[in-house]
Amino acid sequence: MNKPTKAIIAAAGFGTRFLPQTKAMPKEMLPLIDKPIIQYVVEELVEAGIKDIIIVGSSNKRAIEDHFDTPNEDLLANLRAGGKKKEPLLNEVQKISGLANFIYVRQKGPYGLATPLLSAAHLVGDEPFIFTLADDFFVAASGRTTQMIETYLTQGGSGVFACKEVTDDAEFERYGIVAGDAIDQSTIKLTGIVEKPGVDSAPSNLASVSGYLFTPEIFPYIEKSKDALNDGELMLQPIVQNMIDDGHNFYARKINDARYYDTGDKLEYLKTTVDFGLNHDDLGPALRAYLEERLKR
Numbered sequence: 001m002n003k004p005t006k007a008i009i010a011a012a013g014f015g016t017r018f019l020p021q022t023k024a025m026p027k028e029m030l031p032l033i034d035k036p037i038i039q040y041v042v043e044e045l046v047e048a049g050i051k052d053i054i055i056v057g058s059s060n061k062r063a064i065e066d067h068f069d070t071p072n073e074d075l076l077a078n079l080r081a082g083g084k085k086k087e088p089l090l091n092e093v094q095k096i097s098g099l100a101n102f103i104y105v106r107q108k109g110p111y112g113l114a115t116p117l118l119s120a121a122h123l124v125g126d127e128p129f130i131f132t133l134a135d136d137f138f139v140a141a142s143g144r145t146t147q148m149i150e151t152y153l154t155q156g157g158s159g160v161f162a163c164k165e166v167t168d169d170a171e172f173e174r175y176g177i178v179a180g181d182a183i184d185q186s187t188i189k190l191t192g193i194v195e196k197p198g199v200d201s202a203p204s205n206l207a208s209v210s211g212y213l214f215t216p217e218i219f220p221y222i223e224k225s226k227d228a229l230n231d232g233e234l235m236l237q238p239i240v241q242n243m244i245d246d247g248h249n250f251y252a253r254k255i256n257d258a259r260y261y262d263t264g265d266k267l268e269y270l271k272t273t274v275d276f277g278l279n280h281d282d283l284g285p286a287l288r289a290y291l292e293e294r295l296k297r
Contacts (some may be wrong), residue, residue, distance in 0.1 A: 001156055003149060003227040004213060005051045006123070007130035009041060010116040012058040012107035017266060026061050028134040030269065033283070034165045036261050037204065038064060039096070046099050048145035050130060053100045054123050056107050056116035065104055081225045112234030114222045121219045128152065128215045136210040137281075138162070140258030148253050150154045151187055157249035159240065161190070162211030164260045171207055172199045178238060179203035188252040190244060193237050206252055208237075209260055217248065217261045 004053060015027025022030075028038040037152060054063060071093045079090040103123060109115040132143055138144040148160045165177060172198050180190040180203075193208055194201070221239050244250055263269040277287045 001153055002127055003153065004128045004130055005049060006054065006127060007050045007052070007125070007132065007145075008054045008056060008116060008120045008135050009038070009043045009132055010028055010107075010113065011038065011055050011064060012116065014058075014060070015116075015264075017133075017264065018269075022151050023059075026057075026063055029063050029067065029266065030263065032273060033280055034066060036060070039067070041065075041132060041134055041137050042068070042099055044137060044143045045130060045132070045145055047143050048130075048149060050122075050145065051100055052103065054103045054105060054120045056105055056108055056119045058167055061104075065102075068099070068102045072206055093296040097112060097228040109226065110229055110232075110234045113236040114225065114234045114239055117214075117218065117236075118222050118226065121216075121222075124216060124219075126216050128213060131212040131214055133210045136260070138164075138211070138255050138258040138260050140255055142257065144211045144255050144258065145213075147186075147255050148211060149255040152213050154185065155183070155189075155249070157216050157251055158243060158247075159206045159250045161193075161214040161250065161252045163206040163252045163254050164209050164258070165254055166202075166205045166207050166254065169199045172197060172202045175207035175209060177202045177204055178206045178208055180252065183251075186254045186256055190240075190250040190252055192241055192244060195237065202253075206254055209262075211255075212236075217235045217241065 011026070011028050013027065015022035018027050029036040045053060049258065055094050057064060075093065076090065079086045105119050107116055107119045109118055118161065130148070148162055151160045152291065161178065164287050166172060176186055176193040176195045178190055179192045179194055180188040182188050188204065188206065194203055197203070218239065223245055225239050226234055240250060261272045265270050278284050
């Protein structure tokens, strides 16, 4: 089994929940302190050894391409003129384009989570790869991708799903809950995923969230599902279920020592911003003092 070195990031959505802010700026470029959301996703992939990152976007995502491109000379000249004071910022913006090899493709095909995979299939080849979204992620002692790869190298199979432990009964109505047989405290061999089962019908306490490791075996199944699709959404989970029914092995990996953030929702984005602010070395103490004082009013 080869260790994955390629990743696909789905970034073609319109971010309608954040309109009018996202009319001209991709939702993936919304800031968390001083970095756009998608950069946190990219940095976690790079930390796990990913070299090639394929961003599947649309016509309104040029800002993402510009962000991971070499900085323009006007910006560099401005920072150089600032001397030692601006040197850390100069180094910071220069290293962004060197994080990975970035490839951009336009999404084509029906609405649905499986479509970005088809759009990038020709760039993956015969290697296992990571598939993730651009606006939700884990902050973990050992990154989500690192933990998924660990499970893949140990168990093999056709894929690994990144999962979070459900902490609130309402989450059983929000996420797909994995079903299967426990291999250890962090790993389940999947028999399926039950979409929003509710607490009484949930087959486990692990929710499938952002992050997947797949082998190229999935592509013919996506093509077959696309050809059979008359209308509606090209969903990922039924495709995986078809593969499981045909004897392919998939695993759910609980991401340990981690916190999951979904910034695609306004309230969750605000919560994420607060958390990142409180954890910031320079800003944290002052922000905490402000919030404590503000909550007294």
